[in-house]
Each structure stands twice: as structure tokens, then as C-alpha cells.
Amino acid sequence: MEMLERRDTSGIVHLHMNAPKRFNALSDDMLAALQAQIDTLKTDRSAKVVILSGAGKAFCAGHDLKEMQAGRAQDDKGRAYFKDLFTRCAKVMTGLQRLPQPVIAQVHGIATAAGCQMVASCDMAIAAEDTKFGVNGVNIGLFCSTPMVALSRNIPRKQAFEMLTTGKFISAKQAEDYGLINRSVPAGDLEDETLKLAETVASKLGAAVAIGKEAFYEQMLLPLDQAYDYTGEVMVENMLWRDTDEGITAFLEKRPPDWA
Numbered sequence: 001m002e003m004l005e006r007r008d009t010s011g012i013v014h015l016h017m018n019a020p021k022r023f024n025a026l027s028d029d030m031l032a033a034l035q036a037q038i039d040t041l042k043t044d045r046s047a048k049v050v051i052l053s054g055a056g057k058a059f060c061a062g063h064d065l066k067e068m069q070a071g072r073a074q075d076d077k078g079r080a081y082f083k084d085l086f087t088r089c090a091k092v093m094t095g096l097q098r099l100p101q102p103v104i105a106q107v108h109g110i111a112t113a114a115g116c117q118m119v120a121s122c123d124m125a126i127a128a129e130d131t132k133f134g135v136n137g138v139n140i141g142l143f144c145s146t147p148m149v150a151l152s153r154n155i156p157r158k159q160a161f162e163m164l165t166t167g168k169f170i171s172a173k174q175a176e177d178y179g180l181i182n183r184s185v186p187a188g189d190l191e192d193e194t195l196k197l198a199e200t201v202a203s204k205l206g207a208a209v210a211i212g213k214e215a216f217y218e219q220m221l222l223p224l225d226q227a228y229d230y231t232g233e234v235m236v237e238n239m240l241w242r243d244t245d246e247g248i249t250a251f252l253e254k255r256p257p258d259w260a
Contacts, residue, residue, distance in 0.1 A: 001018060002018060002033075003017070003018055003019055003029055003030055003033050004016070004017055004018065004030065004033035004034060004037060005018050006037060008046070008047070010199075010202065011046060011047065011048035011049065011202045011206070012047075012048065012049050012050075012051060012195070012198045012199065012202055013041065013044075013047045013049070013050045013051070013101070014050075014051045014053065015034075015037055015050060015051065015052050015053070016053050016054070016055060017030065017034075017052075017053070017054040017055060017059075017060060018055045019055070020054075020055040020056025020057065020058075021056070022061075022064065023054075023056065023057065023058040023060070023061035023109075023110070024054040024055065024056070024058060024059065024060045024061065024115070025060070025061050025062065025063060025064040025065075026060065026062060026063050026064065026089060026092075026114050026115070026118075027064040027067055028064075028067060028085075028088075030064075031085075031088050031089060031092055032088075034092045035088070035091065035092055035095065038092065038095040038096065038099060039095075041099055041100075041101060042098075042099065042100070044101075045206075047101050048101060048201070048202040048206045048209070049101055049102055049103075049104065049198040049201045049202045050099065050101050050102070050103045050104070051103075051104050051106050051194055051195070051198055052096075052103060052104070052105050052106065052118070052122060053105075053106040053107075053108075053194075054107075054108070054109070056109075057109045057110075058108070058109035058110045058111075058115070059105070059106075059107045059108055059109055059110065059111045059115055059118075059119070059131070060111055060112075060114070060115030060118055061110060061112050061113070061115055062112050062113030062114040062115045062116070062117075062137075062147075063085070063089070063113060063114050065140075068082070068085070071085070086146050089114060089117075089146065090146060090149075092118075093117060093118065093121040093150060094121070096118075096121045096122055096123075097121060097123065097217055098214075098217075099213075100206075100209075100210035100213065100214070101206075101209075101210070101213075102123045102124065102201050102209060102213060103122045103123050103124075104122060104123065104124045104125065104126065104194055104197060104198055104201075105118065105119045105122040105124070105125035105126070105127075105181075106125075106126055106190060106191065106194040107119055107125055107126070107127035107128065107131050107172075107181065108127065108128040108130075108131055108187065108190060109128075109131060109132075110131065110132045110133075110134070110169075111127075111131065111132075111133050111134075112132075112133070112134045112135070112136055112169075113134070113135055113136060113137050113144050113147055114144075114146070114147055116133050116134060116135050116144075116147055116151065116180075117135075117144075117146065117147035117149075117150045117151065118150075119133070119180060119181065120147075120150035120151050120153070120154040120155075120180060121150045123213065124182050124197065125180070125181040125182055126181065126182060126183060126184075126185060126190065126193050126194045126197060127172045127175065127176075127181045127183075127184045127185075127190070128172065128184065128185065128186070128187040128190045129172050129173070129184045129185065129186055129187060130172065130187060131171075131172040131175070131184070132169040132170070132171065132172075133169060133170050133171075133172070133174075133175045133180060134163065134167065134168065134169040134170065135147045135148065135151055135163050135164050135167075136167040136168075136169065137167070138164065138165060138166070138167045139167035143164065144164055148160065148164055151163070151164070151180075154178075154179055154180050155178040155179050155180050156178065156179075159178050172184035182197075205243055205244070205247060205257075205259055207241065207243065208238060208241075208243075208244065211234060211237070211238055212234075215230070215231055215234045218230060219231050242260060243257070243259045243260055246258055246259060246260075247259065
């Protein structure tokens, strides 16, 4: 049984974290498996959308605390291991956003600490109504500083700071209100609703979605005028594509596009 299962269907790649006894914790092996898939997906032209989910009772409970404690046995009390661990984790999180394909988190149970960070790092997220979200490291004396990076770029500042300093969990409804997830749905509908969203995105011109995803994150880092200059150039490039010409022509002629 693989720790990270992959299933491909009609341009949709489903990555399923499969370590339910450990609540799909981001162990060294899980991080390596996720990074391997990210590296593969970068150049996978057949993949249009990625769904990320977890097996068992939780989406992801964050870092593997037993592995982290074992790292203290080193002569430096774990300093080098911890630095490497958080670097590898950050690479996975940023890698999700840098993929050309949109990534949708399919969330259930709990998404805590680095698991919550993963939800925030995905481009979109659908959650079961009974899901709980938290950056609760402060409860055990470890402030969720790296999860804070993704969280604070998803939700309002004061809500993020309250979550980080109190360690309290929020409901799926609160996560939706804050903007951490797109929407919450009944648990029985979670898989279907996530797939429906993935199918809608997969039906679009993949190259246009890919160039748009990259531009989405890049323009957010720029001042307003520079953002318009940058995205204007992106749209010029996009307009010159054969398939964009075909898409516009097909729309004007009221017919389905014949995309290459």
C-alpha cells in the first residue's frame, strides 16, 4: 500500500495521502512522496487539475511529532534536522502553488498545523461541514510560524493571529467565512462536489489556466501599476495562441471550440 496514492481520470489527478493511522502526518516519507509527485506533475501535459485528499479520519494532522522528537537525538539537538524538515515542507507548499495545474484540497476531519498550511497552499479547497481547522502548535509550545505564512496570505490578519495565538480550532463554516476554503458541503457530498469543481476547471483550455495561475500569484506580489503591466503582457501572449484564436472564433460563431 503506497503512502501517497495517485489516480488519473480524464485529466484529473487525484493524490490521496494514505497514512490513516498517523492522520496523514507530514512525515519525512510523506513529504518525499508529495515532492516526487509535484516534480512529475510540473511537466505532465495530460494533467489539468489536481485533487489532494487524505484517508481515514483526517485530511492531515501536520508534522509527525514522533519523528521530530527523534531528531533531537543528534549532537546538535536536532537543529540541522529541523531546518532541513521545514525547508522540505516549504518546498512542498510552494510547489503546490507553482504547479501549472490548479490544486484543490478535498478536506475532511481535521486539518491542523502544517495540514492547515497545506489547505491554505492549495489553490482551492472544498471541506466537509464537520471539518475542523487549526494552527494549534502553540498548545504544545511550538508556534506555527511556517503554517502562518500560508494562513496569513489566505485569511484576514486578526483572524489569523487569533488562531495562531490561541490554538483554537475553527469550523468549516468559519473557514469559509474567512476565505480559507471555497465552501463547505455535507460530508456525503464532499467527493462529488470536489470532483464537480475539478471537472469544470479541467474542461477549460489547460494552457490558458496554467498561464493564468502563474500570473495570479505573480501579480499579487507587485504594485498596482506593475501588476497591470505584467498581466497585460501575459494577455498579449495568450491572445497570440492558435487555441485562443479558435476559442474566440468559436464563441462568436456559437459553436464548441476545436482546441488542439
